[in-house]
Every structure is written in structure tokens, then in C-alpha cells.
Amino acid sequence: MIVGIIPARYASSRFPGKSLTDIKGKTMIQRVYEQSAKSKALSRLVVATDDARIYDHVLSFGGEAVMTAAHHPSGTDRCYDALQQLNNNYTYVINIQGDEPFIDPAQIDELAAALADGTTELATQMIPVHSHDMLFDKGEVKIVLNHRQEALYFSRMVIPFIKGVAEQDWHLHHNYYRHVGMYAYRTDILEQITRLSVSPLEQAESLEQLRWLEAGFKIKCIPTTYESHCIDTPEDLEKVLGFIGL
Numbered sequence: 001m002i003v004g005i006i007p008a009r010y011a012s013s014r015f016p017g018k019s020l021t022d023i024k025g026k027t028m029i030q031r032v033y034e035q036s037a038k039s040k041a042l043s044r045l046v047v048a049t050d051d052a053r054i055y056d057h058v059l060s061f062g063g064e065a066v067m068t069a070a071h072h073p074s075g076t077d078r079c080y081d082a083l084q085q086l087n088n089n090y091t092y093v094i095n096i097q098g099d100e101p102f103i104d105p106a107q108i109d110e111l112a113a114a115l116a117d118g119t120t121e122l123a124t125q126m127i128p129v130h131s132h133d134m135l136f137d138k139g140e141v142k143i144v145l146n147h148r149q150e151a152l153y154f155s156r157m158v159i160p161f162i163k164g165v166a167e168q169d170w171h172l173h174h175n176y177y178r179h180v181g182m183y184a185y186r187t188d189i190l191e192q193i194t195r196l197s198v199s200p201l202e203q204a205e206s207l208e209q210l211r212w213l214e215a216g217f218k219i220k221c222i223p224t225t226y227e228s229h230c231i232d233t234p235e236d237l238e239k240v241l242g243f244i245g246l
Helices: 028-036 052-060 075-085 105-113 167-172 186-192 200-205 209-214 234-244
Strands: 002-008 044-049 065-067 092-096 123-130 141-146 151-155 177-186 220-224
Touching: 002 028, 028 044, 028 052, 028 105, 028 167, 044 052, 044 075, 044 186, 052 065, 075 092, 075 177, 075 186, 092 105, 105 123, 105 177, 105 220, 123 186, 123 209, 151 209, 151 220, 177 186, 209 220
Parallel strands: 002 044, 002 092, 044 065, 123 220
Antiparallel strands: 092 177, 123 177, 141 151, 141 177
């Protein structure tokens, strides 16, 4: 069984209270929840929050929520806190980003399909890079893969370097992928990774998944065609609304 958990904080340095911001008559967290609830793969869906306002709001529209500790440094830690409060024995947790109000439920099902045999420790998604600008955008995390589509490394820099080719043509000479930040954790692995200390590579790139790689865990990377529309600022919200025509 797979439980979907949506970590949601009220405190956000760039967009305080964004979980409760109104988007054409519904809050962001309600839109994330309702879209995620359409997934065919999830046995249960829960919002994990440290804020009573978000908790009460989720209950008001018929969703399920749990209160977690306020000190968690990442959504992964908040997911594990929530998991411990649930009574069922779930095999996997899918961490659904609380700032993607227009997530397609098929994207969740796509990730869940990779978990069927129970051997996958950790999984995430990736999308091909088809332009120079996207490839060299340091806000986009790139993935280096082995032949089993497991991550060797994640970086904000472009890896690999292509010798003898102009940089503007690198994307034409190698299959580059960028990270799409939804995670699946096998529950026993989730417990283990939340006990790890911050690692040197994680500190360098500010990417928590590097901590897991440094510790020897395997992260399966699943191709997707669904674009992520994360909302980190009010400006992001206006941009996304324009993009999707609302």
C-alpha cells in the first residue's frame, strides 16, 4: 500500500502562508489535495503540517491532516513524522509537493508504477532537457544516471562536460535530464535516511538527496512528460496562472 503525504508549512521565507493563499476560489493546499486525491495509486492521502491554521483548513474541506513537529528541516523528515502517526503498515510513502496546485494525478501514478515489485529503495522523477538555457539554469537540478536509471549524482551544474563541443550544443550530444522533485520512499528506508547526518555534498549543493547517495542508498529515476509548476513566490503564482490560462 502507498500513502501520499503532502508536507505543508505556513512559514515560508519567500511566500509566507502560501499554503493558504487563494487561487481562483480555492487555497493552494486544497488544490494540491484535490488533484492528488484523483490518483489511482494511493491508498490514503494526508497533509502533514505544523500549523493549526492549515490543519483546520484541510479538515474543513474534507481532507485528512496530521500535526507534526515544527523543527523538521525538510519535507522528508515531516513525512516520516506523519507516517509514524498513521496506524496502517504502508510499504511506500510518496512525498507530494505542497506548492504544486496543478499537479496531474497521472504523474503520481507514474511514479507509483515503479514501486510495484517492492525492491526500489527510493524513487524520483526526471524530464529530458532540450535547450541550452534550461541546461545551464542553476535553478534546475540535473541528474547523472547509471545504466539502470539510478542516480549517480545530482547537481546544479552541467554534468557531464562534453569535450570538443561548443556549450550551446551540449544538449544535442548527450541525453541530459533535470530533476522533477516528487519522491517515493520505501518506509523502512525512509526511517533510515531521516537518521542520517547532513553530508558534505548536500551542504555544497543544498540538495538533501545527495546525503542519501553518499550513504549508499539507490535512487531510481523515472522519466516523466509532466512539467512541474512549483510556486515559491507570488510572482511564480502569477506566471503559472498565465501559463495554464486561469
